[in-house]
Amino acid sequence: MSHRIIRILEKKLSRKTWDNWFTTLEIKEITGDKVIFKVGNLFVKDWLQSRYGKVIHRAIQEAIGKDLPFEIIYESPSKDAFEPEEYKGPLVKKKPLLLSELNPEYTFENFVVGPENRALFEVAQEIARSPGKFNPFFIYGGVGLGKTHMLQAIAHRIIELYPEKRVLYITSERFMNDMIEAIRGGSIRDFREQYRKKADVLLIDDIQFLIGKEGTQRELFHTFNELHDAGKQIIICSDRTPDELNGFPDRLISRFQMGMVMEIASPSKETRYKIAKRLAIRESVELPDDVAMELARRIDGNLRRLRGAIIKLIVQSGIYKEEIDLAFARQIIGSFQTDSPRVRALTEVDHLIKAVEKVMGVTREEIMGVSRTKNVVKARQLFIYILKQEYGKTVQEIAQLTGKKHSTVIHSIKKISNSVLRDNKYIKDLISEINNTVATDFAAS
Template sequence: MKEKQFWNQILELAQERLTRSMYDFYATPAELIKVEENVATIFLPRPEMEMVWKKQLKDIIVAAGFEVYDTEIKTQFVLTKPEEESSTYVMDSENSNHYVASQANLAIPYSETGLKEKYTFDNFIQGDGNIWAKSAALAVSEDLALTYNPLFIYGGPGLGKTHLLNAIGNEILKNIPEARVKYIPAESFINDFLEHLRLGEMEKFKKTYRSLDLLLIDDIQSLSGKKVATQEEFFNTFNALHSNQKQIVLTSDRSPKHLEGLEERLVTRFSWGLTQNITPPDFETRIAILQSKTEHLDYNFQSDTLEYLAGQFDSNVRELEGAINDITLIARVKKIKDISIDIAAEAIRARKQDVSQMLVIPIDKIQTEVGNFYGVSVKEMKGTRRVQNIVLARQVAMYLARELTDNSLPKIGKEFGGKDHTTVIHAHAKIKSLIDEDDNLRLEIEAIKKKIK
């Protein structure tokens, strides 16, 4: 049948012309209704699609028309299908740049998307700890709702999860300005739901979230332990978007299987697509991050200063950013342009004393808190017994002594019954590796840190 041949030719040519995400967004949802008297009637479910068909695909329609019908085929776009004739609105694509009427959803103003322009893929520093998460985020931005849906990114605070969420949203809007995109922390989603529920405006809430093309939810663990109605609404929102092939991207401080206080059906859905971890940046990545953060400043950060800073903070990017802010403040007050290690050390001493008290935490306090948490005595920790729970407590305590104090490796080893410094290095590496793989251990160590500080 010529109509089918004509339409398949259009789609084939459109696939060559458009990027994958634009093809999926603009071409795939369209339908050919009929070709009559050399006019093709094409159904577009969203009015914003007309501009692409009119500007970027017009010559393709002409080419397909001559190939199949051996004549020029003009176009007429409609917003509803013929069986809904009473509410059909026709768009005159030949002579008009606007629609006669539109019942479809309008694009969301950028100011209401929740996105931050500064977060892009271009300024996201890639390292061993985040390379796969970034690759997955890029894939989603190129093949919306077809590659990984949902995409679930998890990891500790300050590692770039929010940056990636925003980068996805900004990339989509760069390629598809009409896409309906919303970034929102889970806590804000909950508050928005409760406020609409209180005001009796649930239909408005549903229309806002269920009409999106891309929903970006940050810190989904905030949904844990919330009332059944809240989880029910998110469940329904998730289902509505997913069933309509709309993209969902979630972040959390832990993997789906370790999310407690959530209905099992939600946890199951979070694992439908791809789950990807982000781990703390290694030394080289921290150097690259520091270079990126300082290259536009009016201060000269010497290479050895950056190396010093990279060695002082290794848990997350926010600590590095905070350190840079402290340093530039001191440099501004002292009217210094060249940032030496001494200037950096001065700023960090103040930061550690004021914020984390890193330099004044005694090792015996760390040993006591770790022992209390794991039910192991300090004497056992300093001994040589190789019982599993004692070994874990000993290694965690050594890890925290290395992370939270400025003591040398030999000094730390001495505090653990005269252990060699290589034992401390091994313990630190072992726990760091386990943290990357075991959410529960990471959360346990965070809990111990809070008690120590």
């Protein structure tokens, strides 16, 4: 029988909150001056402390009539607690159903966790232990930060724990191609059967690829609903948040938002150092500490670039029979070193800035500056709108690139979008003229 505090808590909370967060909470000890709870998950511990402190306090007061402080401690669960449920179906083991092979290296064991992504890592593991619990699970973040790795790590773990579950990992591009092929070949029923009926867990990589692909979005919406209604776990990753998935129907976006949405953050220098070491070990090489530190210091965010540098280092050292030391590493790193993200991003959109300057008769400094002159403000708003619409930049990226606040970026996008929606010919002509100028300049360069 659970303790009275726990029973009172259960009454005070909604079913969903209880099921999501409180089912593993137990009383460890009640001393004269403190109540000590324990949970088996670090993330849940932090979450309960930060979000539910007040209600836990009230439950303690009601249960024992005293206003005692409490503490939640993390206690690693015994292995048995997470043993997968015994499979009650036919004894023939179904082979995990995979449309694309998983990369055997993309496991939780190979994922280096820094403080930036600890919460994400905990939740991802929890999802693999209890598929269907946080549904859907939506991971978003910048290029090369480990989204695919994380997605596949969850898939690997689910297959390990629940070999009977049919796990489908696909890129959204693959989903679309399969759908088109099925329509052409008259086998759309089979396609739907495959995705909607056979999958127990569906993992979709790079969902942003479906921006502008309305037919596929519609199909995905039905697939999503059917799986979700049946309690099947859906895990999605994207380079932007659900509400930045421009052109996705609102109903699909709100479905994505109803589960757990988490960001995969750019690793700090310390974490990059550990990742560098781990990436080298994946190639059976031990990197000297100073080399790993140099890599971490000079190659920022995108971990694919970091991996590229390490592979090059290993290959070149083999070819030239050089030892991997700091001097040798410095030569190689040069070609992978990056400018600051802002400088890089600005270079990438240089053609656009020039086109806005030309069409609107303003200068780059004015676009990036704070002038409130009507024409400059319009030019700035158009620049921001096109970055979003044509270059697929997220609000966050635009804010970083222009040095403007998020709210300013959002306001600019809304302002121009509304004009476009109201069929404002003046604005629409300006947008086409800017886009045409970019295309012409680009072709000429």
